[in-house]
Amino acid sequence: MELQKFTYDNKLSKMFLYATVLWGIVAMLVGLTAAFELIFPKMSGGISWLVFSRLRPLHTNAAIFAFVGNSIFLAVYYSTPRLLKTPMYSKALGCIHFWGWQFIIVLAAVTLPLGFTQSKEYAELIWPIDVLVVIIWVVFGLNLIMTMVKRRVKHIYVAIWFYIATWVTVAVLYIVNNLQIPTSFLHSYPVYAGIQDALVQWWYGHNAVAFFLTTPILGMMYYFVPKAANRPVYSYKLSIIHFWALIFLYIWAGPHHLLYSALPDWAQALGVVFSIMLIAPSWGGMINGLLTLRGAWDKVREDPVLKMFVVAITAYGMSTFEGPMLSLKTVNALSHFTDWTIAHVHIGTLGWNGMMAFGMIYWLVPRLYKTKLWSVKLANTHFWIATLGMLFFSIPLYFAGFTQALMWKEFTEEGFLAYPNFLETVTQILPMYYLRAFGGTLYFTGAILFVVNVWNTASSGKFVRYEEDEAAAKHAPKAGEGWHRKLEGKPLQFTVAALIVILIGGLIEIIPMYLVKTNVPTITSVQPYTPLELEGRDIYVREGCYLCHSQMIRPFRNEVERYGEYTKAGETVYDHPFQFGSKRTGPDLAREGVKSLPNYKPDSWHYNHMLDPQKMNAESIMPPYPWLIENDLDYTNIESKISVMQSFGVPYDSYLNGQDPVEAMQAQAAQIAQGLRSGGIDVDDNKEIIALIAYLQRLGTDLYSE
Amino acid sequence: MKIVAQTLEQIAGVEIFPIISLLIFFVFFLIVGYMVFTADKNYIEEMKNMPLDKDEDFHDDL
Numbered sequence: 001m002e003l004q005k006f007t008y009d010n011k012l013s014k015m016f017l018y019a020t021v022l023w024g025i026v027a028m029l030v031g032l033t034a035a036f037e038l039i040f041p042k043m044s045g046g047i048s049w050l051v052f053s054r055l056r057p058l059h060t061n062a063a064i065f066a067f068v069g070n071s072i073f074l075a076v077y078y079s080t081p082r083l084l085k086t087p088m089y090s091k092a093l094g095c096i097h098f099w100g101w102q103f104i105i106v107l108a109a110v111t112l113p114l115g116f117t118q119s120k121e122y123a124e125l126i127w128p129i130d131v132l133v134v135i136i137w138v139v140f141g142l143n144l145i146m147t148m149v150k151r152r153v154k155h156i157y158v159a160i161w162f163y164i165a166t167w168v169t170v171a172v173l174y175i176v177n178n179l180q181i182p183t184s185f186l187h188s189y190p191v192y193a194g195i196q197d198a199l200v201q202w203w204y205g206h207n208a209v210a211f212f213l214t215t216p217i218l219g220m221m222y223y224f225v226p227k228a229a230n231r232p233v234y235s236y237k238l239s240i241i242h243f244w245a246l247i248f249l250y251i252w253a254g255p256h257h258l259l260y261s262a263l264p265d266w267a268q269a270l271g272v273v274f275s276i277m278l279i280a281p282s283w284g285g286m287i288n289g290l291l292t293l294r295g296a297w298d299k300v301r302e303d304p305v306l307k308m309f310v311v312a313i314t315a316y317g318m319s320t321f322e323g324p325m326l327s328l329k330t331v332n333a334l335s336h337f338t339d340w341t342i343a344h345v346h347i348g349t350l351g352w353n354g355m356m357a358f359g360m361i362y363w364l365v366p367r368l369y370k371t372k373l374w375s376v377k378l379a380n381t382h383f384w385i386a387t388l389g390m391l392f393f394s395i396p397l398y399f400a401g402f403t404q405a406l407m408w409k410e411f412t413e414e415g416f417l418a419y420p421n422f423l424e425t426v427t428q429i430l431p432m433y434y435l436r437a438f439g440g441t442l443y444f445t446g447a448i449l450f451v452v453n454v455w456n457t458a459s460s461g462k463f464v465r466y467e468e469d470e471a472a473a474k475h476a477p478k479a480g481e482g483w484h485r486k487l488e489g490k491p492l493q494f495t496v497a498a499l500i501v502i503l504i505g506g507l508i509e510i511i512p513m514y515l516v517k518t519n520v521p522t523i524t525s526v527q528p529y530t531p532l533e534l535e536g537r538d539i540y541v542r543e544g545c546y547l548c549h550s551q552m553i554r555p556f557r558n559e560v561e562r563y564g565e566y567t568k569a570g571e572t573v574y575d576h577p578f579q580f581g582s583k584r585t586g587p588d589l590a591r592e593g594v595k596s597l598p599n600y601k602p603d604s605w606h607y608n609h610m611l612d613p614q615k616m617n618a619e620s621i622m623p624p625y626p627w628l629i630e631n632d633l634d635y636t637n638i639e640s641k642i643s644v645m646q647s648f649g650v651p652y653d654s655y656l657n658g659q660d661p662v663e664a665m666q667a668q669a670a671q672i673a674q675g676l677r678s679g680g681i682d683v684d685d686n687k688e689i690i691a692l693i694a695y696l697q698r699l700g701t702d703l704y705s706e
Numbered sequence: 707m708k709i710v711a712q713t714l715e716q717i718a719g720v721e722i723f724p725i726i727s728l729l730i731f732f733v734f735f736l737i738v739g740y741m742v743f744t745a746d747k748n749y750i751e752e753m754k755n756m757p758l759d760k761d762e763d764f765h766d767d768l
Contacts, residue, residue, distance in 0.1 A: 153756070157756040159757070223757050227757055227758070230758065232758060236754040237742045237745065
């Protein structure tokens with residue numbers, strides 16, 4: 001058989017490798033800053049772009065899309081040509097992909113701290129950047145699929161199936177979740193509202209974890225673990241089952257993020273059942289990864305690469321066991337809105353994603369530079385520091401999560417809340433936040449050692465740009481092969497098949513939600529926001545308030561007692577985007593404006609609280625937001641905002657009744673400002689704080705106005 | 707949102723789509739399971755060794 005010679009170009013692998021290292025450090029540094037800000041709330045010093053609620057989206061986006069994202073592309077650009085026995089299809093597309101992706105990251109790093117956000121977790125980027133993401137993603141997909149078309153091997157190894165499933169699913173998720181109508185170049189409203197928006201967002205959010213943080217990393221695992229251990233994967237059959245089961249089941253599990261919320265029960269039940277079923281393929285994958293090392297455990301003792309892979313795969317197993325447990329309604333009732341979730345996701349990112357990336361890079365750098373790892377000892381030190389860092393990060397947060405949830409739920413014998421003041425439950429767990437910051441510092445220190453080691457290894461060798469290889473020319477498919485093998489042989493068809501598979505899961509969740517009107521019962525007293533409240537709401541979104549304050553009172557005795565009547569789906573019909581939140585670092589705000597409830601605060605309290613939270617509550621960990629008091633409210637976009645809302649069917653025509661939105665705003669602002677001035681606060685009508693107060697005082701009141 | 711809902715409503719019998727999708731899922735999964743367990747041994751061996759078929763010249767030096 002004729003053998004063809006060809007070369008692999010390592011340049012893009014090298015570029016993605018350095019991008020992974022660089023953005024990894026940035027993501028961890030921002031995360032560490034955020035962790036310290038929770039202990040030292042004044043740390044941001046009144047600087048808007050340094051405040052926790054604006055840095056937190058930067059941290060999550062940088063960790064997911066910049067650090068893990070670049071590590072995925074590194075794995076894809078290194079392993080795909082070697083598995084398919086052909087260079088990547090196009091160097092130009094590869095370069096556009098690389099620089100386009102880095103440009104997106106830089107844009108994110110600028111816009112998120114400046115408050116340009118859509119407020120959907122892990123989908124915060126504003127619409128022009130979304131468009132860019134889609135373009136670059138298509139470039140990446142084109143390069144990947146065309147490489148598959150050009151391949152010299154007959155069958156496609158399972159790692160590449162995972163890459164393709166990643167590409168297809170992320171494309172679908174990203175587009176569906178980001179459907180919105182711009183009100184200006186930097187701002188837009190999602191087409192979905194309230195509970196439907198929440199369902200779409202968590203269908204996306206959950207699958208971002210599944211198809212960005214899991215499937216491509218499994219592809220990485222199925223290539224690099226056998227490579228590093230120098231033995232084939234334990235069971236290839238298991239890997240096929242693992243693949244199909246995983247992509248099927250993951251796509252249905254999203255609603256487990258909305259348990260006990262206003263989401264209809266059938267959707268919650270669906271999310272729970274599929275989450276539990278996910279244990280099977282996830283653990284199949286973990287076992288397959290770990291058993292690949294059978295007979296090589298002696299090597300694990302010495303080789304930092306294998307050690308990191310072992311911890312990564314174990315962390316994968318732990319968090320994919322924990323995830324389904326957290327989807328059980330009884331466990332979720334306790335864990336949701338607490339630090340338990342933060343601990344859970346960090347086992348995934350620090351353990352699974354981080355350790356896989358470190359292990360892969362420690363294995364790759366010596367190969368790309370034709371040298372030995374500069375210091376195996378230093379890499380082993382990194383391994384231990386990172387593992388300890390992960391544990392010091394997560395264990396205190398598990399403890400914080402249980403403690404706070406139990407305190408929220410505790411009643412006295414007389415039937416009152418044992419801790420009616422939310423702040424008591426925060427100060428109780430503050431020591432755990434110190435330990436978390438310590439754990440984060442350890443992990444970050446390990447990452448610095450990693451940078452030193454990578455840098456010195458690269459400096460000690462010479463970059464091997466081209467590697468020669470040879471393989472037989474492409475086979476024509478033979479008659480009589482199984483349909484699955486034929487399917488693998490046809491990358492385009494395989495991609496479409498994977499697309500259909502994930503769409504099926506999406507449909508079952510989304511179609512009934514769109515259709516059945518009884519899913520969102522109408523509440524007649526629910527009205528649109530006034531123009532001023534709408535602007536205030538946009539400020540609430542801009543500042544990222546949802547990152548620490550939920551707006552979703554669950555139907556539990558303690559929550560109803562603490563916050564008021566539980567949240568109804570019908571109350572959220574004008575909420576573009578929804579603001580349920582996923583974490584209560586501070587109290588729930590769903591009924592903040594209801595005067596008859598214990599949590600009600602007057603306008604002047606909100607004014608002073610934004611200026612200096614510790615003046616109102618000495619132990620509060622909320623950062624100050626003094627710029628809200630100085631900034632003038634921007635009136636220029638309100639008409640386009642109202643008209644976009646109208647296009648969604650929000651009845652502003654009848655609500656405003658011919659009144660000019662700007663005049664309506666000014667009238668309401670004057671009233672609030674007058675009230676503040678009469679209480680001795682020197683404030684102009686046209687400040688942002690006035691709009692925010694208007695919004696906060698509206699929250700949850702419609703249901704009580706009946 | 708409205709557009710999507712209206713489009714979907716125009717499809718006759720759209721309510722059954724989710725149930726069909728569940729069935730497709732289940733049947734497909736059974737078929738994949740069957741195919742995998744009855745797969746050709748040589749094929750599985752070949753696939754398994756795919757990442758390893760190149761000589762590892764400096765692997766064990768780490």
